[in-house]
Amino acid sequence: MSEAIIKALSFVTFIIIGLLLKSKFNNAEEVNGLKKIILLVALPCTIFVALLKISLHLELLLLPLFALSFNLFLFVITPALLNLVGIKNKSIANTAKLLIPSLAPGLSCFPFILEFLGEPYLAKAAMTDLGNKFFVLFILYLVAIKWHYRNKNNKQESDLTRLKTLVKVMLFEPINLLIILALILLVSGISLADLPLFLQENLNRLSSIMTPLVLLFIGLAVKIKKKQLGQVFSLLMLRYGISLLLIAGVVAALKIQTNQDVLFMLAFGLSACSFWPFAHISSISAKEMDLPDHQKSFDNQFALGLLAMSLPLSVLLILIIFTTGDTFANPLPIILLATGLITVGSLFTIFKWVKNQVVLKSDLRKIN
Numbered sequence: 001m002s003e004a005i006i007k008a009l010s011f012v013t014f015i016i017i018g019l020l021l022k023s024k025f026n027n028a029e030e031v032n033g034l035k036k037i038i039l040l041v042a043l044p045c046t047i048f049v050a051l052l053k054i055s056l057h058l059e060l061l062l063l064p065l066f067a068l069s070f071n072l073f074l075f076v077i078t079p080a081l082l083n084l085v086g087i088k089n090k091s092i093a094n095t096a097k098l099l100i101p102s103l104a105p106g107l108s109c110f111p112f113i114l115e116f117l118g119e120p121y122l123a124k125a126a127m128t129d130l131g132n133k134f135f136v137l138f139i140l141y142l143v144a145i146k147w148h149y150r151n152k153n154n155k156q157e158s159d160l161t162r163l164k165t166l167v168k169v170m171l172f173e174p175i176n177l178l179i180i181l182a183l184i185l186l187v188s189g190i191s192l193a194d195l196p197l198f199l200q201e202n203l204n205r206l207s208s209i210m211t212p213l214v215l216l217f218i219g220l221a222v223k224i225k226k227k228q229l230g231q232v233f234s235l236l237m238l239r240y241g242i243s244l245l246l247i248a249g250v251v252a253a254l255k256i257q258t259n260q261d262v263l264f265m266l267a268f269g270l271s272a273c274s275f276w277p278f279a280h281i282s283s284i285s286a287k288e289m290d291l292p293d294h295q296k297s298f299d300n301q302f303a304l305g306l307l308a309m310s311l312p313l314s315v316l317l318i319l320i321i322f323t324t325g326d327t328f329a330n331p332l333p334i335i336l337l338a339t340g341l342i343t344v345g346s347l348f349t350i351f352k353w354v355k356n357q358v359v360l361k362s363d364l365r366k367i368n
Contacts, residue, residue: 011112011215011319018219031220035107038213043106044174046207047126050119051182052192064131067103070302071135073246074101074239081238084349085231094147094283099306100239100296102136102274105129106175107218108314109267111211116322121264126179128268133176136276144280147297148287206325218315221308230348232305234312237345243269244338248331259329266321266328272314278303284318 027032054060079098082093103126114122185191192200247265255261281298288296321328328334 011115011211012071014212015219015315018216018221021216021217022220025220031217033218034220038210038217039106040174042206042210042213044111044178045203046110046114046210047122047175048182049192049203049207050114050123051126051179052121052185052190052195054123054186060124063128066136067128067131067268068135069131070243070246071101071103071132071139073121073241077242078239079234079312081242084238084346085234086349086352087231087235087358089299091293091296092302094298095298095303096235096306098140098144098277098281098304099273100235100311102140102277103129103132103268103271104274104311105132105268105271107214108311109270109318110273111214112315112318112322113264113267115211117264117267121260125268126175129368130176130179133276136274140277141280144277144284144297148341150297162329164340169299194344221311228302228305229309230352232302232309233313234345234348235306236310240270240317241338241341241345242315244334244341251334252331259326262329262334263326264322267318267333270314270317270321272310273307275307278307340348347361 078097079093082096087093087096106129107114110122110125111232113125145160192203195203244266247262247269250256250265258266278300281300281303284297285300328337
């Protein structure tokens, strides 16, 4: 049995343990407590350690721009995906336009990048995520309040105040603080080995708990509701398929030869949808409590369904990529997988069309 398959089975075991422990967690706050430990302690320490073990290159500073470009690409094509799935409702469409282009690599791909590609690629992933964070925290928030102003005429000062709060969130978030600190140390010529031994020991111990905690959290957090299941599944399959086609095009155009680089791009591109757009949606929904449902800017329930399904699907696809070795390190297999995902994503639309045709013919027969 290959090492990749052994790792995958180990990961799946942790997820199953999380599923089995769901009944022991009485409310969402307990699960969110585990999530906070991951995002505020384990993940920042892991990224800090990974960054201090690499050499600083210009490539690292360019990675956020690549992530931002990827986010913008998904944002532009999302309306076309909505048309294909048949989503016409304004609030649901707006919700999808915020969530589909967002990425949550911390919980969906960082643990697997660390385990399969090593700490240097985790450091690259952390730098890449800075571009994604800028997109989800600021650009998507500006888009969200723009749509909100179409429904209600509010004073913008309160939203500018919230925007300042988001700036503080991004600057003082533990992950970002430690990334900035690590970059300062690297520029100063200080690596992990130069830190005091007790600090190295503590950082290594904290970083070692990240992967098990994340996998347990995935098992605990999985919640998939039947309502809008078909639309959500189709939309995510199309998103993954289009993302893979883009990555295959980039790999072919740039003639990327390093297999690990390709696998890194695939894993990052297949990240689950981010929670931050949902935070924006919740904030704006609170301001629109007095509006009827058909006039509201967003649909909270659809957002929750999209978030709930994107995490397990992303993890599944990323594990498939990594456990098949270097199979997906070339454009052709990536294109074939992308085509399969797009086909699966289109089945809902095809089924819906066939069903409508059957109903239409039945109605015509009754009339005749």
